Amino acid sequence: MLRSLRNLNRLFTIARVLARHDALDAVELPLAQLAAKALRFGRAASRQPGRPGQRLAAALVELGPTFIKLGQALSTRADLLGDEMAADLSELQDRLPPFPAIEARRIIEEDLDAPIEDLFQSFDDTAVAAASIAQVHRAVTRDGEQVAVKVLRPGVEGAFKRDIDLLRWLAEWAELTQPKLRRLRLVESVDTFEDSIHFEMDLRFEAAAAAEMAENFVGDESFRVPAIDWTRTARRVLTLEWVDGIPVDETQAMVEAGLSLDDILKKAAEAFFNMVFRDGFFHADMHPGNLFVDRNGNLVAVDFGIMGRVDLTTRRHLGQMLIGFLSGDYRRAAEVHFEAGWVPADKNVDTFTQACRSIAEPIMGKPLHEISIAKLLGQLFKITEQFAMQTQPQLLMLQKSMLVAEGVGRTLDSGVNMWELARPLIENWMIDNLGPQARVKETVGNAISTLERLPRMLAETERAYSTLMSGGIKLHPETVAAMRGEGGRRRLPNWVPWVLTAVLAALLLWK
Numbered sequence: 001m002l003r004s005l006r007n008l009n010r011l012f013t014i015a016r017v018l019a020r021h022d023a024l025d026a027v028e029l030p031l032a033q034l035a036a037k038a039l040r041f042g043r044a045a046s047r048q049p050g051r052p053g054q055r056l057a058a059a060l061v062e063l064g065p066t067f068i069k070l071g072q073a074l075s076t077r078a079d080l081l082g083d084e085m086a087a088d089l090s091e092l093q094d095r096l097p098p099f100p101a102i103e104a105r106r107i108i109e110e111d112l113d114a115p116i117e118d119l120f121q122s123f124d125d126t127a128v129a130a131a132s133i134a135q136v137h138r139a140v141t142r143d144g145e146q147v148a149v150k151v152l153r154p155g156v157e158g159a160f161k162r163d164i165d166l167l168r169w170l171a172e173w174a175e176l177t178q179p180k181l182r183r184l185r186l187v188e189s190v191d192t193f194e195d196s197i198h199f200e201m202d203l204r205f206e207a208a209a210a211a212e213m214a215e216n217f218v219g220d221e222s223f224r225v226p227a228i229d230w231t232r233t234a235r236r237v238l239t240l241e242w243v244d245g246i247p248v249d250e251t252q253a254m255v256e257a258g259l260s261l262d263d264i265l266k267k268a269a270e271a272f273f274n275m276v277f278r279d280g281f282f283h284a285d286m287h288p289g290n291l292f293v294d295r296n297g298n299l300v301a302v303d304f305g306i307m308g309r310v311d312l313t314t315r316r317h318l319g320q321m322l323i324g325f326l327s328g329d330y331r332r333a334a335e336v337h338f339e340a341g342w343v344p345a346d347k348n349v350d351t352f353t354q355a356c357r358s359i360a361e362p363i364m365g366k367p368l369h370e371i372s373i374a375k376l377l378g379q380l381f382k383i384t385e386q387f388a389m390q391t392q393p394q395l396l397m398l399q400k401s402m403l404v405a406e407g408v409g410r411t412l413d414s415g416v417n418m419w420e421l422a423r424p425l426i427e428n429w430m431i432d433n434l435g436p437q438a439r440v441k442e443t444v445g446n447a448i449s450t451l452e453r454l455p456r457m458l459a460e461t462e463r464a465y466s467t468l469m470s471g472g473i474k475l476h477p478e479t480v481a482a483m484r485g486e487g488g489r490r491r492l493p494n495w496v497p498w499v500l501t502a503v504l505a506a507l508l509l510w511k
C-alpha cells in the first residue's frame with residue numbers, strides 16, 4: 001500500500017515533467033495519453049518545439065540519472081520505439097552540471113579512509129566532465145603520477161533505488177493488465193536494466209572491467225587501457241592513469257600532430273572486432289569522448305562502465321550470419337537464426353530467408369563505403385520480431401556499439417567501410433573457431449565435460465524419479481495447454497507424449 005502510494009506520487013511528478021516538455025504523447029501507452037489530456041485540460045494548448053523523441057529526451061534529463069540511463073537503454077530499441085524516436089534518444093547527452101568539489105573530496109576521504117592531502121599532491125576542484133552517475137577530476141598522486149579520479153554522484157544510489165522500484169511496479173502492472181505486452185518481458189527488462197546500472201554504481205566493477213580489457217590486449221600496442229590505481233579505488237572512487245591524448249574525432253589536431261588517419265582507422269576497426277569476436281568482451285560506450293589517440297598514434301580508451309559480453313556460441317552464430325549476409329547467401333543467414341534458437345523452430349525458414357533478403361539487398365546494394373553492418377543488424381532485429389524472435393539484450397547492445405564504432409570510423413574517413421578493414425580478421429577467426437580442427441577440439445571437450453557431469457546427471461535422474469514416485473510433479477496448466485497445442489504456443493511433436501509415457505512406464509516397471 002505504502003509502496004503504491006509512494007510510486008503514484010512519483011508517477012504524478014513524472015507525468016508533470018513529461019507534460020511540461022510536451023512529451024506525454026510520445027509515450028504510446030493508453031494511460032499516458034489519458035494523463036496527457038488531463039494535464040493539458042484547462043491549459044491553452046502550447047506545443048514545445050522539436051520532435052517527440054527530442055522532447056522526451058529533454059524530459060528524461062530533467063527527471064534525473066535513472067531516466068537518462070533509461071533513455072539511453074531505450075535508444076537501442078528501435079524495434080519498440082521506431083527509428084526516429086530511437087535516434088533522438090541516442091542523442092541524449094549524459095551531461096549534467098557538476099556537483100560541488102567539496103562533496104567529491106568528502107566522498108573520496110570517506111571511501112579511501114584518508115585525508116585528501118595524504119592521497120594527492122594536488123587535486124583540481126574543477127571537474128573535467130560531469131555525467132549522471134559520476135564526475136571526473138584531474139589530480140596528481142603523492143608519488144607524482146598524473147591521474148583521473150572518477151567520483152560517484154552523491155545521493156545517486158538512493159534516487160536510483162526509488163526509481164527502479166517505480167519502474168518494476170509499472171512493469172508488473174502492465175504485464176498483469178496488458179497480456180499483449182508480456183512478450184516484451186518488461187519485468188525481466190527492468191531486472192536487466194537494474195543489474196547493468198548496479199554495476200555502474202560500484203566503480204570497483206568498472207576498474208575490474210578495465211583491468212580485464214587491458215589483459216585481453218596485452219602485447220598489442222595499438223590499443224591500450226589506462227592503468228588502474230587500485231590503492232586509490234573504492235566503491236565510489238576510481239583512480240586511473242591520466243590519458244594525454246587527442247579525442248578521436250579531432251581529426252585536424254591529429255593531422256597537425258603528424259599522425260596518419262588511415263592508420264588510426266585500421267587500429268580502431270581491428271580493436272573493435274577483436275573485442276567482439278576474439279574476446280567476446282566489448283566496450284559498449286566508445287563514443288569519441290571516450291577514445292583518445294596518443295602521440296604515437298595508438299588508441300587509448302576510457303570509461304568502462306558499460307561493457308557487453310557475447311559468449312562463444314553466439315559469436316560463432318553471429319560470424320556465420322554476417323558471412324551469410326556479406327556473401328549474399330541469405331538462406332544460410334536465415335538458417336543460423338534457427339540453429340541459434342533465436343527464431344522458433346515452427347517458423348518457416350523459406351519465408352524468413354525472403355525476409356532476410358528484403359532487408360539486406362537495399363543495404364548491401366549500396367556503394368561499399370555506405371554499407372553499414374550495424375544498420376543491417378538493426379533492420380534484422382526489427383524484422384525478426386515478426387518471427388517471434390526473443391529479444392537478445394546483448395545483441396542489441398552490440399548493434400548499438402557497432403553503430404558508434406562505424407560513426408567513429410566515418411569521422412576518420414568518410415569513404416571507409418569498417419567491415420572491409422576487419423573482414424580478414426573475422427574470416428580468420430571463423431576458420432580458427434569453426435574449421436575442422438576447432439570442431440574436433442570442441443567435440444572432445446564436450447565428451448569430457450559430459451563424462452565429468454555423468455555422476456551429477458545420474459543423481460538428478462534419481463531425484464526426479466523419487467519426486468515422480470511421491471507424486472510431487474504437477475504440470476503447469478500452461479504446459480498442458482502448450483502440449484495440446486493450445487494458446488498459440490509451439491505444438492510439441494506427436495511422438496513426445498508417447499515417448500514420455502513410455503519412459504514413465506519403464507521407470508515404474510523397473511522399480
Ligand SMILES: Nc1ncnc2c1ncn2[C@@H]1O[C@H](COP(=O)(O)OP(=O)(O)OP(=O)(O)O)[C@@H](O)[C@H]1O
Nearest residue numbers: 094129131134136148226241242243289290302303
Ligand atoms: N583517464 C583519463 N584521462 C583523461 N581523461 C579522462 C580519463 N578518464 C575520463 N576522462 C575524461 O572524462 C570524461 C568522462 O569520463 P567517463 O566517461 O569515465 O565518465 P562517465 O561519467 O561515464 O561519462 P560518459 O558516460 O558521458 O562517458 C571522458 O569522456 C574523458 O574526456
